[in-house]
Amino acid sequence: MSMLTAKCWPLLWLLCRYASAVVADVSCEEHDLHATQLLQMTSIIHPELHSSLKPWDVHYYLGVAYHKSGTFLMIEVWRSIFQALGAKLFIDMGQWVQPCYPGTCYAPDAPIQVWVDLYSPAKAQKAREAAGERGLRVAGFVRDPVSMIVSAYCYHHRGKEVKNIVENPQGIVAQMGPLEGLTFEAERMLSVVKNMTGVFEHPANDTLRLDYERTTASSDGFDSEMVKLIGFLFEDLISAEERAEVLNATQTADLNRHPDNDDDNHSNDPDCKARTREYVPAMPSDLLGQYRSFQQRLGYALS
Ligand SMILES: *[C@@H]1O[C@H](CO)[C@@H](O)[C@H](O)[C@H]1NC(C)=O
Ligand SMILES: *[C@@H]1O[C@H](CO)[C@@H](O)[C@H](O)[C@H]1NC(C)=O
Ligand SMILES: *[C@@H]1O[C@H](CO)[C@@H](O)[C@H](O)[C@H]1NC(C)=O
Numbered sequence: 564m565s566m567l568t569a570k571c572w573p574l575l576w577l578l579c580r581y582a583s584a585v586v587a588d589v590s591c592e593e594h595d596l597h598a599t600q601l602l603q604m605t606s607i608i609h610p611e612l613h614s615s616l617k618p619w620d621v622h623y624y625l626g627v628a629y630h631k632s633g634t635f636l637m638i639e640v641w642r643s644i645f646q647a648l649g650a651k652l653f654i655d656m657g658q659w660v661q662p663c664y665p666g667t668c669y670a671p672d673a674p675i676q677v678w679v680d681l682y683s684p685a686k687a688q689k690a691r692e693a694a695g696e697r698g699l700r701v702a703g704f705v706r707d708p709v710s711m712i713v714s715a716y717c718y719h720h721r722g723k724e725v726k727n728i729v730e731n732p733q734g735i736v737a738q739m740g741p742l743e744g745l746t747f748e749a750e751r752m753l754s755v756v757k758n759m760t761g762v763f764e765h766p767a768n769d770t771l772r773l774d775y776e777r778t779t780a781s782s783d784g785f786d787s788e789m790v791k792l793i794g795f796l797f798e799d800l801i802s803a804e805e806r807a808e809v810l811n812a813t814q815t816a817d818l819n820r821h822p823d824n825d826d827d828n829h830s831n832d833p834d835c836k837a838r839t840r841e842y843v844p845a846m847p848s849d850l851l852g853q854y855r856s857f858q859q860r861l862g863y864a865l866s
């Protein structure tokens with residue numbers, strides 16, 4: 564795993580990481596892995612499971628994520644849940660990212676999807692209509708919108724995702740001070756945060772709002788959010804034993820239990836976040852007003 568460095572585009576890196584479990588010499592820099600190649604790799608790691616009808620034969624499953632509200636977390640959680648039940652990555656499980664960076668979009672027709680920076684109330688309506696009688700189960704993490712822009716600044720300022728053309732074009736955030744950077748991210752992320760807020764302020768009955776803060780603050784919080792998620796997704800479609808297996812599988816994504824699993828060095832320095840947060844009140848007032856409004860609609864204290 565050591566050759567998979569932070570130089571890689573993170574989502575691509577995440578993809579490589581699973582592929583590299585069976586193919587030792589996959590390297591992020593060169594690969595642009597082709598879907599068929601990946602299919603062959605993944606079919607080696609996931610043997611056929613016994614039982615016939617799977618939850619994803621019954622419903623469509625859609626995990627949604629937004630920049631800096633736990634995208635990696637969502638991808639990891641979703642993958643671990645469905646793989647524990649025998650779903651195959653790239654066959655049963657697809658992903659779409661907006662914009663669609665090389666290697667980040669695949670298997671758009673698979674019944675289990677992760678959508679990143681894409682899902683809005685309008686898209687929800689379309690997805691629901693497309694799902695028809697089979698029905699959709701949607702879940703996503705919601706995070707304090709102000710924490711999201713603070714996190715984006717700290718993350719990109721330390722040189723992460725220089726290929727991200729939306730939130731860090733040409734790596735320019737490295738050159739920005741906290742106020743300039745915060746303002747930049749707040750503008751760049753308006754559409755992301757607006758869509759997250761629209762989807763989750765009054766979630767539809769096929770949609771579960773997960774709490775990013777509770778999930779990441781402690782392992783107890785992590786488990787209670789996961790129990791909620793697993794119950795929502797599967798109801799009585801899986802056995803109590805499978806439920807326990809799935810919960811256990813999700814725990815690899817809990818960085819309080821497994822700090823070493825942050826091998827992309829994704830977590831930001833708490834000092835950077837605290838220092839940057841002090842500049843929030845100095846942001847242009849119309850922009851700040853929009854973020855206050857998102858906070859309010861989602862039930863966060865104005866901070
Ligand atoms: C937000 O939603 C709009 C309307 O559906 C969509 O056009 C846009 O691409 C979405 N943007 C993000 C970042 O989710
Ligand atoms: C959501 O509500 C609609 C209409 O009220 C109902 O037909 C549908 O079965 C509900 N879906 C879920 C997942 O509970
Ligand atoms: C729990 O998950 C770990 C790996 O994440 C695995 O090694 C272990 O066998 C699992 N335990 C059960 C009871 O499924």
Ligand SMILES: *[C@@H]1O[C@H](CO)[C@@H](O)[C@H](O)[C@H]1NC(C)=O
Nearest residue numbers: 569721722827828829830832
């Ligand atoms: C993670 O990034 C921080 C900030 O850029 C850096 O100081 C630290 O050395 C990095 N840690 C690892 C394990 O690469």
